[in-house]
Each structure stands twice: as structure tokens, then as C-alpha cells.
Amino acid sequence: MISKSKICLILTSLLAVLAAVGIIYSFKFISIGTQGHQIDKFIKHAGYYQLKQIESQSEDGSFTATLNWVKGKREKELRSSPVVKDLRVTFKVDANDECQFKITDLNDSRFHLPENEPYPFTKQRYANKQKEFNLFETEISQVGQKFFFELRRKSTQEIIFSTKDFPLYFTDKYIEVTTQMKDSMIFGLGDRRTDFILKSGKYSLWTRDAADVDNGTPGKEIYGFHPMYLKRDIANNQFQVTLFRNYYGMQVDYEQNSHLTYKVIGGNIDFKFFIGDSNPETSIKLYHNYINGWILHPFWSSGFHQCRWGYKNSDMLMDVWNNYNKYGIPFDSLWTDIDYMYKYQDFTIDFERFNITQMQQIYNLQFCKQTNKIIIFFFNAFIVRSDPKGVHWSSIVDVGIALDSDAAEKGLDMNVFIQSAKTNQSLVGKVWPGQTYYPDFNHPNSTEFWYDGLKNLSSYGISQDGIWIDMNEFSNFVAGEIVPSQSLIEKIKYFLAIDQPTLPFNPLGLERIDHKTLSLDSKHYSGPQGILFNSSNGHVPTQYDFHNLNGFGEGIATYKAAQKLGKKLTFILSRSTAVGSGKYVQHWNGDGYSNWEYMKLSIPSIMNFNMYGIPFNGDDICGLMHDATAEVCARWQQLGSLYPFSRNHNNNDASSQEPYVFKDHPYVLSSTIKTLNVRYQLLKFYYHLFVKGNGLGTIFRPLFWSYPSDDKAYVYETQFMIGDYLMAAPVVKPGNVIKQSTNSCVYIPKGGLFYNFYDFTEFKEGEHCYEVPFDSTLPLYIKSGKIVHIQDKQKVLRSRFLDNTFTLMIALDENNFASGSMLTIDDYNSDENIISNCVDNQNCVVDLFAQGKLSENNMFQINLKIEQETEKTTFQTILIDKLVVIGIKTNDKTYYKTIDLSENPLIINRNNLQFDVQFQL
Structure with a gap:
């Protein structure tokens, strides 16, 4: 493989020649064009949808209707994404405080996710729905007129959702729909570090391996996919939740007190509305019920946790464990990051660096004298910690499977990896162990594959109590994939970002959409036994369809594996999540910096995930990246003592930040002990809120x-x-x-x-x-x-x-x-x-x-x-x-x-x- 330094030398000469003949300009044009703004030319002269026919109406207020496209006089055809000219509109009353507005093609043939588990679905809460008891009312345009839909709160006439006076576009790979947003404030709208009250801006929803602060610039969302918002009607102090039930990548343009526009690269227009009252908790509980609720964590995981990428051997673990015990710092779990693995390969332990006897001492499992083997029942209730100082073992499992590993060989035999459309073989990316495959969690064999891998860890004489699944956006250190037979020209095109996916619109703005993730044309299992999607209709799902579900799928597989391993209450910490993930996993806010801004923004992030239905959530106390100062760490330990999930986590390249290392600033240790003692005083009270x-x-x-x-x-x-x-x-x-x-x-x-x-x-x-x-x-x-x-x-x-x-x-x-x-x-x-x-x-x-x-x-x-x-x-x-x-x-x-x-x-x-x-x- 040619190194980038050599490619740079080649490019220097090549670009000089290209510039001489004027081709350099074309390269720039191609790069900008493929970022996906061709849609602007279409919109400039585009037509509109008119209401063609009311097909049906029900006594509860439900209706169906059809639309047809009226072409603009100067409209230019969007060849890469033609207009879907005939549409069906459905409004469904699900309860007196819950309803759905949906627009599809006439045959409802476009890729969308089913309305049953593991996805959110409507629960039957009322046997009889009567229109007069609905908290809402609707209005639509007249037949033959430009179509609009409006949903209002009946008691106050507050506009909950209205497309009136806004354009509506429905093309193959670009959908745009806008709602009025007057006299209101909204909260939520994705996994991002920003203030809790959302400000005007352009917000991407696309799962990414990033640690950005979102200032309203496209491409700043981080790991999860949650296209919902809580809205407050300021004048009447009423709340409601809106979920856009579409899992494709999107950009949401929000102008406070004006409007909110969804720009989506696939699927349907599908909104769920949950009409609450003056208590925001009312509509949030309705939403949580729809997304299948959240699971309860085991009690021990409510305690304090210590972690670091950089505990390179069991001696370092012993040192941390001994110091925590020496200084009397309460904690319940000592974590291992990727350091513990053999060559960073999943489901392995590097026994040259991690002595199993030392680890068994730290995690203190009871030994059986007759066989000198560890007793592992796989039931948390039966695991005995023989030493009062023993703690729980929580460890990371990355999603990428190293090509030269035993797990890869087994995965190939089981055919469980995502397939490349370029090679028709298992897609190859690159993460910590080098070149990797990626499990396809839609494949019917994937759950068994994942279970076998996690079970393999238990065979070493130590069992995970907490399972940490990371990099599951899916993160990739190259854009798209590694193609072994790639030509020099293809490598140059990749280097110049010319070969990125061609879309009419890019929800990430100027960042290529397959940056640090998989090729969007890579293929998932397409049979009737799909775990996440039943492809009996012949559609072959791709990463274009599934990208925002990667972490969701791994979460389900890990949850099923943990249950099969005998864990009754599961603790699975997932970086990437989606709507409904709380039924299977817990979450932390991901990578961040050791500074005041990231500490402050951890608070609205945790509030957001409480709304998203994953309340057992926290942030890396003292920050993950860069060196934490004593003052930042002390204040973060104080704040983090009341995070639902409380863990100090550090980066391999940063200086140590355990509470006892700040010798010149003893207040860090003193404050940590005092504030964690308060946490443990409140631990059963805190846990009872989750149970209740x-x-x-x-x-x-x-x-x-x-x-x-x-x-x-x-x-x-x-x-x-x-x-x-x-x-x-x-x-x-x-x-x-x-x-x-x-x-x-x-x-x-x-x-x-x-x-x-x-x-x-x-x-x-x-x-x-x-x-x-x-x-x-x-x-x-x-x-x-x-x-x-x-x-x-x-x-x-x-x-x-x-x-x-x-x-x-x-x-x-x-x-x-x-x-x-x-x-x-x-x-x-x-x-x-x-x-x-x-x-x-x-x-x-x-x-x-x-x-x-x-x-x-x-x-x-x-x-x-x-x-x-x-x-x-x-x-x-x-x-x-x-x-x-x-x-x-x-x-x-x-x-x-x-x-x-x-x-x-x-x-x-x-x-x-x-x-x-x-x-x-």
C-alpha cells in the first residue's frame, strides 16, 4: 500500500499539470457538488403538492387522503432524486392525547422500520376513542388547493404542528417539511453538546464518532440518533413531544419563534405527537411508553466507578485499587479500556500484561478449593466477593473485529459481517486493532456470534459485570472502507475526497457523510429472518438505510447475550444509541475535554437523555481528553457525585486524574471523599426513583x-x-x-x-x-x-x-x-x-x-x-x-x-x- 507521504509527492506533480490545463477548478467543483447541495437549484423553481382526494374519514378524527405534484413552470428535474409525484396522507388518532401524521408513496413501498418491537410502537391505552375527548384538532387544505396540515391544541388553539405557508418536497433521496414554531421553546433534537434550550441553528442528526460542541453548525451532532423534541408553548405554558419517526440522516433548520424545517435523505414523513399539559413530565411519559420504556440497572452500578484508557497492565489496576482502599474512597467498579485486550482484539485478555490472579484479587471472586477453579454461575446474585474490598469488573468491547482474530474466523464462518458492495466480500475498515470487519446485527446469526464472544471472556476465569460497547456508530479510521485492489487513481480520488457519496443534499454540511464510518452502499442481511428488519419484500438494506441504527442493533445483541449469560439486571454502557435504546442499554455522553465548558454542558446532555428514555446516564468526570486541572477535577467530582451514572474516566495521553494524584492540591481528594460519601448516603434513595x-x-x-x-x-x-x-x-x-x-x-x-x-x-x-x-x-x-x-x-x-x-x-x-x-x-x-x-x-x-x-x-x-x-x-x-x-x-x-x-x-x-x-x- 502506498503511504500518504508518497501520494502527496505524486499529487504535487499531478495537480501542477492539472492546474496548467484548468482541470483543478473542475476537481473543486466536483468536490463541492458531491457534498450535496444540488437540491437548491431544484427548490428555486419547484412546484407543490395539491390535495387530490379525501379517501376516508373516521369519527375519532382520523383520515386518509391523496396528493399529487403540480410541477413548477420553470422547475428543473432533479435527476439524482426524482420527485415522488403521488402521495398518501394518513392521520391517525391513537389516543385522546396521542396521534400520528404520515405521508408515504401510494404503495407505502419506501424503506421504513416496522411499528413493533424492538422499535417504538403505539400501545393500546383506550378502548374507545371519541373525537370530542381529543386534546387536539386538525385542519387541512381544500381539495384542489395547495396541501397543508395543521394540528392544534383544542383548549388553547396553540399550534402544535403546521405546514401552512411552507413548502413540502418529497423526492427519492430528499424530503423537506417545515412546521411553524411561534411563541415557543424546544428541548432535545438529537445527541449533541449544547445548551438545554435549543437556539437557532442548523442541526445534523447522523451518528458520529466526534467530541464536538454544537453551535448550530451542520455536522456537529455526536453519537446518538434521537429526532424528538419537547416543546413549550410559552403563552399558555403547555408542553408536548414531537417525534419524527424517520431514521435516515437529516438536518433540522431551526429559527426560534419562527419555524423548524426537516431536510431528510430518505424514508417517509412520519410524525408522532404526544399532547401533554403544564407538567412536562406528562408528555415525556407518553413518549417513553411509546418507545418501550427503559430498563432498570443493577444496584451496584449506582455506585462510583473508576476507569482509564491507559491502565496498561494489572499492576496499574492493583495500584489504583490499593489507593482507593488506602484513602477510603467509595467505589464499586474498576474498569478496563482496550488496554486489557490482546492486540486490541475483542473477547481476549493479554495475559502477559494482565495477570489473571491479580485481576481475580481485585474483582475478588470466590475460589473453589476442590478444583482450584473460579466459581462462575453467571448469576449476579450468586457471584461471591470474598474480600470486602473487592469491586466489579466492567470492560470495553469495541464493535470492530480484527481480521486476524479467532472472532473474525468464526464470524466469517457464520457469515455475520457487513458486506462491501465494491468487493462483494466482508467490508474491511480500520479501528484500534488494525483492519477490521463489522458485525451485521440484522443477520440472524449475529446474536449468537456476539454471545459466543462475550462468553469467551468468561472462560478466562473472570466475568464482566458491566459491559461497555464503544465505537458503535460504527466508527472507522478510514472513510468508507479499505479496498485492497484500489488503483492509484482511486487512491488519489479518495485523497481529494472526490469519491464520496453523491447525494442531492448532505445533512453534515461540508463534511463527507461517510467520514469515519462505513461505505453507505455496504450491504446488510436481506432475508426474512432479519433481526432489525425483515426484508421479505426484496429490499436489500444498506448502510444508507441502517447507519443510525448501528448502535441500536449492537445494544440489542449485547442485551440478549448478557441475559443468556445469566445476568438478571443488565448494565450495558453504549456510546451510540437511537430512539428506543433505553429498553436495552444505558449510556454515557462519550468523549469530551477536561475543561469548564464540557463540564457545564454535561448537565443538559444528561437532561436530554432523561427525555430520550435513557435516564441512567453520566459524563466522564474530570474529562477524558487533555490534562485536568485540580480545580476542574474537584468541581467535576462534586457535580459527578450526583450524575445518575458516576464515573471518572481518563485518556491514555492525559495526565492521571484519580482523586488522590493531586498531591499539591489535597482539596481534590478531600472533596471527592466527602461528596462521594453523600452519594452513598443517597444511593438507595436515588435507586428508588428508578424503581418507582x-x-x-x-x-x-x-x-x-x-x-x-x-x-x-x-x-x-x-x-x-x-x-x-x-x-x-x-x-x-x-x-x-x-x-x-x-x-x-x-x-x-x-x-x-x-x-x-x-x-x-x-x-x-x-x-x-x-x-x-x-x-x-x-x-x-x-x-x-x-x-x-x-x-x-x-x-x-x-x-x-x-x-x-x-x-x-x-x-x-x-x-x-x-x-x-x-x-x-x-x-x-x-x-x-x-x-x-x-x-x-x-x-x-x-x-x-x-x-x-x-x-x-x-x-x-x-x-x-x-x-x-x-x-x-x-x-x-x-x-x-x-x-x-x-x-x-x-x-x-x-x-x-x-x-x-x-x-x-x-x-x-x-x-x-x-x-x-x-x-x-
Whole structure:
């Protein structure tokens, strides 16, 4: 193969000759043209669709109609993407608060994904749908007129979606549809690092291996594909969710308070609408129900995690493990990145660098003395960690399969790799191990292939507790593929980016669409047994169709493999996700830099993924790339202590950033220990929010979620809520390095009342500013009227050693009332116990109600009621050995009182319990 340096020498001479004859200009023209802006010439004089016929109408408001194309007088034919001249429009009422608007060709023959699992599909929620009960109404143009569709909220006449006064184009490889967007703000619209309230800009939706910050320039989206948005009607303070159910690459042009335009390179026009109310959670839960909800993670994964690309051998792992134990830093999992693999090959361990005995000591699995073999039952509940210091092993699995590996040989035998259209053999790309194949997760053999690979890791005497699937966009270090027989001319064309895919429109702007991924013409399995798509109609799916589903498919295969390996509650961390991935995987925000901007933007990213239905989500604490400063790392550890998924992760080329390495800045270690101790105090409370959600709704929320009518609450994007209970105001800006402190502020929304989580100081509505030392915990507040259960009697290094005894923090409101909930199980470490009592149709939640009353002689009484959440609630014994009553008001003063019940704890083991506790103020 000719090196790029040699190609450069050839090009220097070649380009000089080309320039002399004027051909260099043509090369530039070809390069720009193939970026895909030919559509502009077509649109300039294009015609329009008129409503041809109303085919059917139903009593619930549903209808079907046909459209036909009226050609513009000066319209120029778009040869690369001809107009689809006859279309069918379908509007379907799915429930009184849910509906679908769809435009297809007359035979509905274009490639689209089915409306059944594993994809989102409509659930039957109402037996009878009556038009008068719909929250929405529709309007369309008259027969013979230019077609438009409008969907309005019936109660306020708010326009939810309207194509009126905007063009509509439906060609083979380019679709454009626009909706009005007046007096509104939107949130979401893809996996990107940007502010939570979306600003005007051009936003790409195309899964990419990148670490960009998105400023509204095309080509800045990162790993996932989530074409949904939450919309707030500002005037009426109403919320709704819109999903564009199209998985092709697209660009969305958004102009605040004006319009939003989808520009898509295939498929159909297919919108799902979820009509909520003044609580944003309402429409989000409707959306989550449609996308099949999200799965519950095992309890141990709620603990803290340490990871690095750069733990090059088991001695380094031992050093990290020993230091965490030495300094008393709580953590539950020590990760290995690609370093642990033999030549970076999947499903292997390099035993020359990673001593299996050392790894077994770190991960502390019980040995069987009779056979001197490790006992691996593959059931989390039965894996025994013999040393209290033992942690869980989580490790990476990349998607690229090295050509010279055992896995590649097996994959070729099973015919599971994506096929090249150029060679008619398995497509060859390049990732960490060198040249690689890529599994086709549509192939019926792919799940078994993936299971066999993961099972092979277990045969070495150590089993993954957490599975980390990375590079699954699919990432490729070359554009498209490696073609062994490529000619010199083809190599030159590739070098000049002349041979990129020719499209009428490129949703990535100036970046070639196959940059760092696979050739778009590469082929997937096309038979009736396809896992992701049944090709019984003869369509051969390509990467053009499937690109945004790559990570989704791998997630499903990994989930099925993990279940087959016996894991009851799965923890699968996937970088690339799509609509519906939360049913199978968890997520982190991917690669980022060790700076204030990336730290700050981690917050809206996690909020977005809560909306997208993957609430167990986090960011690389202290940042992945570049050297983290002590101040950044300390503040990030504080913030990350309340990420749903909390992991410090570092890059191979950056300096170490474990909390104990900052010897000249001891506040990093001190702050980390203090703030992680808070996390572990709250760990069972945090986990109970996931269990209580039962696969629907958000956990890590924006401030306005609890105060949607306060316009100012939308401005404070870095404050966040944990459920509707706790509010955090992390420090995300540099402070005074001399004073080692930062002046920071918290905003209490209108009508809000909060108490400092640590000293119970009262905070009323308005902005409050204060100094936050570098050596500090995360500024945290408990909302009045809420009961939070914590475990503050002990400091533990592992989640499995948290006991069955709780403290109730009762933050009274102005009526001396507070409520909350907690789980009724006594063993969070047994997946089987959680599943049999808490998951799906099982219930293990009790509701707590506390009513305070001030009597004579400054005696205060708390009446605590325990009520099961449903008739199916099961009870195991849990204990309450302390009450902290906050917000007691008398004589114009506010008090708190701690009541020690350790000698006579409250026992919760059945329904309808009441406890009366009195104390002197």
C-alpha cells in the first residue's frame, strides 16, 4: 500500500499539470457538488403538492387522503432524486392525547422500520376513542388547493404542528417539511453538546464518532440518533413531544419563534405527537411508553466507578485499587479500556500484561478449593466477593473485529459481517486493532456470534459485570472502507475526497457523510429472518438505510447475550444509541475535554437523555481528553457525585486524574471523599426513583420541571433536580485560586422553599449567592414538603455493604406536611429479589406521609403514615432509626430537630402503619 507521504509527492506533480490545463477548478467543483447541495437549484423553481382526494374519514378524527405534484413552470428535474409525484396522507388518532401524521408513496413501498418491537410502537391505552375527548384538532387544505396540515391544541388553539405557508418536497433521496414554531421553546433534537434550550441553528442528526460542541453548525451532532423534541408553548405554558419517526440522516433548520424545517435523505414523513399539559413530565411519559420504556440497572452500578484508557497492565489496576482502599474512597467498579485486550482484539485478555490472579484479587471472586477453579454461575446474585474490598469488573468491547482474530474466523464462518458492495466480500475498515470487519446485527446469526464472544471472556476465569460497547456508530479510521485492489487513481480520488457519496443534499454540511464510518452502499442481511428488519419484500438494506441504527442493533445483541449469560439486571454502557435504546442499554455522553465548558454542558446532555428514555446516564468526570486541572477535577467530582451514572474516566495521553494524584492540591481528594460519601448516603434513595419510575419518566431533571410556570427557572440550566426532591446548584466556573473558593449562586423559583441539605438553612424564592470552597461538597437542597430517606449512620466503601436502616429527612412545607416514598425490600444486592418484588407488574414501593403539629409548651408532634403504593406491594423489613424534622416554624423562627430512634427503631413491614413521635422544641 502506498503511504500518504508518497501520494502527496505524486499529487504535487499531478495537480501542477492539472492546474496548467484548468482541470483543478473542475476537481473543486466536483468536490463541492458531491457534498450535496444540488437540491437548491431544484427548490428555486419547484412546484407543490395539491390535495387530490379525501379517501376516508373516521369519527375519532382520523383520515386518509391523496396528493399529487403540480410541477413548477420553470422547475428543473432533479435527476439524482426524482420527485415522488403521488402521495398518501394518513392521520391517525391513537389516543385522546396521542396521534400520528404520515405521508408515504401510494404503495407505502419506501424503506421504513416496522411499528413493533424492538422499535417504538403505539400501545393500546383506550378502548374507545371519541373525537370530542381529543386534546387536539386538525385542519387541512381544500381539495384542489395547495396541501397543508395543521394540528392544534383544542383548549388553547396553540399550534402544535403546521405546514401552512411552507413548502413540502418529497423526492427519492430528499424530503423537506417545515412546521411553524411561534411563541415557543424546544428541548432535545438529537445527541449533541449544547445548551438545554435549543437556539437557532442548523442541526445534523447522523451518528458520529466526534467530541464536538454544537453551535448550530451542520455536522456537529455526536453519537446518538434521537429526532424528538419537547416543546413549550410559552403563552399558555403547555408542553408536548414531537417525534419524527424517520431514521435516515437529516438536518433540522431551526429559527426560534419562527419555524423548524426537516431536510431528510430518505424514508417517509412520519410524525408522532404526544399532547401533554403544564407538567412536562406528562408528555415525556407518553413518549417513553411509546418507545418501550427503559430498563432498570443493577444496584451496584449506582455506585462510583473508576476507569482509564491507559491502565496498561494489572499492576496499574492493583495500584489504583490499593489507593482507593488506602484513602477510603467509595467505589464499586474498576474498569478496563482496550488496554486489557490482546492486540486490541475483542473477547481476549493479554495475559502477559494482565495477570489473571491479580485481576481475580481485585474483582475478588470466590475460589473453589476442590478444583482450584473460579466459581462462575453467571448469576449476579450468586457471584461471591470474598474480600470486602473487592469491586466489579466492567470492560470495553469495541464493535470492530480484527481480521486476524479467532472472532473474525468464526464470524466469517457464520457469515455475520457487513458486506462491501465494491468487493462483494466482508467490508474491511480500520479501528484500534488494525483492519477490521463489522458485525451485521440484522443477520440472524449475529446474536449468537456476539454471545459466543462475550462468553469467551468468561472462560478466562473472570466475568464482566458491566459491559461497555464503544465505537458503535460504527466508527472507522478510514472513510468508507479499505479496498485492497484500489488503483492509484482511486487512491488519489479518495485523497481529494472526490469519491464520496453523491447525494442531492448532505445533512453534515461540508463534511463527507461517510467520514469515519462505513461505505453507505455496504450491504446488510436481506432475508426474512432479519433481526432489525425483515426484508421479505426484496429490499436489500444498506448502510444508507441502517447507519443510525448501528448502535441500536449492537445494544440489542449485547442485551440478549448478557441475559443468556445469566445476568438478571443488565448494565450495558453504549456510546451510540437511537430512539428506543433505553429498553436495552444505558449510556454515557462519550468523549469530551477536561475543561469548564464540557463540564457545564454535561448537565443538559444528561437532561436530554432523561427525555430520550435513557435516564441512567453520566459524563466522564474530570474529562477524558487533555490534562485536568485540580480545580476542574474537584468541581467535576462534586457535580459527578450526583450524575445518575458516576464515573471518572481518563485518556491514555492525559495526565492521571484519580482523586488522590493531586498531591499539591489535597482539596481534590478531600472533596471527592466527602461528596462521594453523600452519594452513598443517597444511593438507595436515588435507586428508588428508578424503581418507582418503572421504566417511564425522568430522574435527573431541569429546574423548571418542578416550576414550569416560572420563566426565570428556564435560565438556570446548570441547576438540576433529582426527582422532585433534591435540587443541586453545582459550581461550573473557575474561582479564586488564592482563596480557594468560588462565589456561586442558587436560584429558588417563585413559590419555592428549600433547605440546605447539610445544615438545614432555609432558602426562599430569589437568587442567593455565597462562597463555595474548593474543598466542599456539592451545593445541595431538599425541597420543602418532601421526605428523603438517607443512610448517614455509616460510611461504606461499597454499595453492597449499605444496611437496612434509614434516616428520614422530613422537610415540612408551610402546612407542616411532607411526603415521599421508599422501597420495601431489604436486599438491593440480589437482582432476583429486585425483579421478583419490584419490576414490571410487581411493586415494592410505599408512600410516606408526615403531618406535623405544634401544641402547647412548644411540643411538636409528627404523625408518620406508611401506605402501600398498590394492592400488589410486597413487604420486607426495613428500619427507621432517625428522623430529621426540618422547617419547624414558631415565634417567627425556623428550627430543625433530630430524633434518635436507634434504641426503638420504627419497623416498616406491612401496610397502613402509623407512628406518632413527639419532642420538645
